[in-house]
Amino acid sequence: MFLAAAALVAAGCRQDMHDTPRYEAYEASATFADGRASRGAPTGTVARGWLREDEALYTGKVAGELVDQFPFAIAHADLMRGQQRFNIYCTPCHGKLGDGHGMVVQRGLRQAASYHQDRLREEKAGYFFDVITNGFGAMQGYAEQVPVRDRWLIVAYVRALQLSQHASVNDVPADKRGELDASAAETPSASTEKPVAAAPAAEKH
Ligand code: HEC
Known part of the structure; x- marks a missing residue:
């Protein structure tokens, strides 16, 4: 007790x-x-890790104007990561080629844009960064899922995709052109997979 x-x-x-x-x-x-x-937070304070002074890097714009220059140099390994990130986040709708025929589109979801149209070929790099960050029309933004740097790497890969479907012989360095002819002669039927030969096919989109 x-x-x-x-x-x-x-x-x-x-x-x-x-x-x-x-x-x-x-x-x-x-x-x-x-x-x-x-x-x-008191006015003018910035949380640690949130100082975003580099406008081009974080918004794809400088003084409100879209930039065409990437905010950092893109190395080959960056492009590879861009491809990997693209394949994870964008292919379900835009397809591996970026033609807008991803699997969920084939299954009936809204048609995603093809990157192989003149308007988007002529858009600045910053535009793609902005679309990935903030979304566009029916497409949601990916700022929550994809970190800033990875978004730029995806933009770099989108550029590579665009070039892959729309390039002329003149875009190939002179010393490499011989290789194109050689492989085209070896496998004529595979020629559509070569960037240069694929240009006419891309016009359909
Ligand atoms: C869930 C499907 C889906 C995913 C995933 C998706 N998109 Fe889109 N995207 C769309 C649709 C749908 C449109 C067309 C939107 C519209 O016109 O309203 C579009 C449009 C675009 C456009 C064209 C904007 C314009 O000016 O016409 C770009 C560029 C783009 N997406 C890039 C991307 C990138 C890069 C990724 C990956 C980070 C991505 N999208 C992921 C569905 C998707």
Whole structure:
């Protein structure tokens, strides 16, 4: 009996500690003029890791104008990662070629845009970054899923896809043109897979 009473008293003391005055999230408070206990960050402060001074990098624009220049140099390994990210995030709708015939489109979802149309070929790199970041029409933005740098790598790969379907012999370095002819002669039927030979097919889109 004594033990039980002692335990109760002890528990009572502990409870006092648990009831330390504090505000719950979104609770009202008379302390501040706006009546809210939760305070916003003071004006002009930036949370660690959120300083976004490089406008081109984070928005694809400079002074509101879309940029065509990538905000950092794209190496071959970057392009490979761009391809991988593209295949994960974009192919379900846009297809591996970027022609808009991804699997979910084949299964009846809304037609996604083909990148192989003049308007999009002429769009600046920053435009694609903006579409990936903020979405476009029926397409949602991918800012939540795809980090900034990866978005640019995807843009680089979209550019590579565009070129793959729309290039002329002049786009091939002079010392490599011989290789094109050689492989075309070897396998004439596979010639449509060569970037140069595929250009006419791309006009259909
Ligand atoms: C769930 C399907 C879906 C996915 C995934 C998707 N898109 Fe789209 N995308 C669309 C649709 C649909 C449109 C056409 C939207 C419209 O016209 O309203 C579109 C349009 C576009 C356009 C053309 C905008 C214009 O000016 O016409 C670009 C560029 C684009 N998407 C890039 C991407 C990239 C890059 C990814 C991957 C990060 C991606 N999309 C992922 C469905 C998708």
